Amino acid sequence: MSKIRVVHYLNQFFAGIGGEEKADHKPELRIGIVGPGMALKKEFGEEAEIVSTIICGDSYFNENLKEASAQILKMIREQKPDIFMAGPAFNAGRYGAACGTICKMVKEELGIPVLSAMYEENPGVDMFRKDLFIIKTADSAAGMRTAAPAMAKLALKLAKKEEIGPPEAEGYHVRGIRKNVFRDKLGSKRAVEMLVKKLKGDEFVTEYPMPQFDNVTPSPAVKDMSRAKLALVTSGGIVPKGNPDRIESSSASKYGKYDISGLAALTSETSETAHGGYDPVYANKDPNRVLPVDALRDMEKSGRIGSLHNYYYSTVGNGTSVANSRAYALEFAHELKNDGVTAVILTST
Amino acid sequence: MRLEIGEILIRDIQFGDRTKVSGGTLYINKSELVAKLIDDEHIKSISVELAKPGESTRITPVKDVIEPRVKVDGPGNIFPGVLGKVTTAGSGRTHVLKGCAVVSCGKIVGFQEGIIDMSGPGADYTPFSKLFNIVLVIEPAAGLDQYGYEKAARMAGLKAAVWLGEAGRNVQPDNIISYETKSVLEQAAEYPDLPKIGYVYMLQTQGLLHDTYVYGVDAKKIVPSLLYPTEVMDGAILSGNCVSACDKNTTYHHQNNPVITSLYEAHGKEINFMGVIITNENVFLADKERSSNWTAKLAKFLGLDGVIISQEGFGNPDTDLIMNCKKIEKEGVKTVILTDEYAGRDGASQSLADSDPLADAVVTAGNANELIVLPKMDRVIGMLDYTDKIAGGFSGSLRPDGSIEAEIQVITGATNELGFNRLSATMY
Structure with a gap:
């Protein structure tokens, strides 16, 4: 060789x-x-x-x-x-x-x-x-x-x-990557042993050191909603009927951007949920329950909000990694900004 | 309360003329079993198939797994409040057909049914590959909604397990194990020098097909409460839920809760096991607050020194887990939490949706997002129609050659958060 x-x-x-x-x-x-x-x-x-x-x-x-x-x-x-x-x-x-x-x-x-x-x-x-x-x-x-x-x-x-x-x-520096391993003992046994050590004040090794979460400071309140251009973003999995982008029911590897211009409301004929983490029946019967296009159109008509953005962004938040979620938001937050959107309602399930 | 568990070791299962246990083999009269279960207007048909360890067999979509048990002495019955009166169970003697299980399967209810492979790499991840499985493939009646279907499938599985359990009523068990927990004051006095330990048992109750039942009560509607550990062994808690296959507690998991058996193993030696605090995982904040306040209160009320907290499911219930942990620690009661991880397919993301520095003792059952390739099996019990759709699958999961690439999330019981398995995750 x-x-x-x-x-x-x-x-x-x-x-x-x-x-x-x-x-x-x-x-x-x-x-x-x-x-x-x-x-x-x-x-x-x-x-x-x-x-x-x-x-x-x-x-x-x-x-x-x-x-x-x-x-x-x-x-x-x-x-x-x-x-x-x-x-x-x-x-x-x-x-x-x-x-x-x-x-x-x-x-x-x-x-x-x-x-x-x-x-x-x-x-x-x-x-x-x-x-x-x-x-x-x-x-x-x-x-x-x-x-x-x-x-x-x-x-x-x-x-x-x-x-x-x-x-x-x-001998390499910990990379911060979680990898599955089979240990010698059952999880329940490891838990009892860890608790006994913790109670005695002996040293023990947690199997998952808690991560430090990044906290997002909320933006200041929108002063005048009647002039706001509002967009909807959801992790509730609302997609056009048939799920054209095939967003996964769990651990989503992508998000979708969908046109709602001219739609007075979502209907069960046009939309559905791709989410696998909750019972989809009520969302499928009336998708506005997850993505409230109907209510916002009413507000748009009555002048309580300036306008509703022509597109909404959607992914499935079920088991989807934080790293992926952050990456999606980084992309579409720029698009929203460029499109002149001034406020976003995030709906989850 | 004292319970004797008589284990009858089952080493084979076969169809036969009469349902009985003989020489370690469970014989099943198939038509009698079907007749027993089909007496339900919600079910159109049921077929019964057998799956044995080591076979090239794939069972999917799996709903629930149940162990056949029978109450031979003492009050109550198996699955009290669901298949019989609500008499308090957990004392006397219960016979178990150890080594076999009823598996309910069929057309999908939600997204969250799983896969059991009886051999190959997938078999290493599910405890049910080691069992002799009596699989019920259930076809619902036309027009039945999924709530009705879930209930019909759940009840069929329970009935089958109880009916088969009867075969063990008059059989001499191979092993007899006895478990006893006394009243709080007596139990505390029995081992005064050992730390008093409780078990905080979180039940999946997010609702809408994510339900667990306690003596027949939908656990969404309970406030945290106390159980003798042996009540759980008689089926006081059972599964009615469709959360992701990897970390939902099937009824079998409840019947054989390993936290309870591991605590009993250490009982009287290193710890004094005082009892079980059951709680729920509701979706409303007020419910989360109330339930976690109560687990902390009960842990303090019982004078516990430490608790193990087990979770069911992921994401939203991570908040319940952390609330329980935080509040119990603040009462001066030490905790170890049992959970699993969703760290992304590459393992590089944070694993939980909530965290707190007080959760410094964690046992993990592994990263559910890790990918696995399951080779084609010669025989499929159930159907492969939903492989791409179930939680953990994706478009293209089912490959043209019949193999499956998916997250281990699809495998029933793979990352069980009762600590049922050896699978875990570590930092690389």
Whole structure:
């Protein structure tokens, strides 16, 4: 079998070019191994080979993000690597950010596995932990001796598409990704054991550390509703009959935007719900119960509101992840704003 | 209150001339069973099929799973208030046909029926793949609305389980396990040095096909109340709901509530198990406030040191879970909560719809959004028509080759929040 082809990324300092005074060094490709690559080579043995090393100054990269990224990506692509590695960046913040940025770009653009390594307080860890594996290191280059074996081991596993173990086993920073596992004991037993420990004041490990929720500050009240352009947005799953976008009954992977211009009200002939988390009978009989087009048309007519926006946005809130919900809202909130909408009623179920 | 559970181990099921248990085999007279169940104007037809562990068999859409039990000594009957008088159950002796279950299935009620695979990767996620299943495929009468259909299917499953349970009445059980909980003062005095532990048992009551029954009462209409743990083993609580298959408590889960058995296992050794506080998961804020106030009040009233709180369902009931946890902790009673997660297919989203720093001891039954591929099975009991529509499925879930790609949400009991399984999730 041919060796796994590795391309390695270093900043100007670790490539031995110079310190801060050389931080404007432009992207450069060197065939073969440079600096810390030696330690990795030892660990790779016959299985993998660093075919080339790309070097870029930290200032140059961060100040010329677009140009430098494009240049580096081109260099990497031409080397046809099986895996791309960057760092270790230890506690060097700008270097960490560069390693993370390039790794993420390579992963997305070239579809090959990527890997970096940093100290836990390096800002690059929090910026990129969700996107890539970042091996834990000490805060300075003295930690290379322990970083290299962990990096090489995980790199080989990634290149060979082997199953990656949990963070503590592989030595990478927790990525914040929930993965299912079968434990040795039943949940009920684990609960009793955890409670006994908690009561005794012994140490116990919760299986799900509570997330910090982001709280949204409500906007100030609309001063004059008679001039407001109102839009309806729902997580109650109201869609045109037949669910043309096939929004899922649970864990929705999309939302829909639907035209209600000229409609005096929704009817059971034209609309229905796609939601699988509640009994759909009453919503299907009269979809205005979830998306109150009828009441708002009355208010529009009587002048209590300025107008009702021609489109409504709808998804299914049943088991749909918060990350997806946020992404949908980010998209259509801009559209609503551009369409001159001044107030939104969000209906849920 | 003291209950003996006599387990009759069932190692095979077969159709036969007479319904009986003999040599570990449950023989079922199919036509008698059908005749018993078809006596309901809401049901057009019922077919009975058998599914055994290891077979290439898929059962779907699954509504409920029920364990055959029979009351052989002591007051009351199985499913009191539903299939018989409302006599308080939970004492005396109950025989259980251990290793088999009645599974009700048929044309979908809502979106939320599930899949049981008897072999393959899906079988690892459902406890019911390990059982010998007597499956009722129910066809509702024409024109029956879904509430009527849900009730008819629910009652057919319960009746079948009770009817089959009778076969165990005069059989010598393989194991006899006894459980006892005394009156509050006696129980507290029995193990004065052990922490007094209760169980806060949240019942799915969001309404409109999300209902649970306690002695025949729709649990939406209860205020939190106390039960002896053994009452639950006699069917005091049963399922009438259609929430997502992975984390709804089927009647079988209630009958075999593992929190209760795990607490009994530690009872007298590490803890003093005092009893069960049942509560609901209603959708109105005032109900949520009242019920969580009451669980906290009852936990304090009983002088408990700690409780385990189990949830049913997800999303809206996450708020009930956190309210219970928060208020009980504020009474100085320590909590562990049992839940599951909806962290997205990639596992990167937050898992619950509500959270609080006081919920520092969580046992999770896994991420229900994780995808699984279920290979084609040789035999399908029920129908595959709804595979794309059930909660956890999506357009294209049922592939042309008969395999299914879906979230584990579709698998009956996969992320059960009573801690019925070993499945969990961890942070990567």
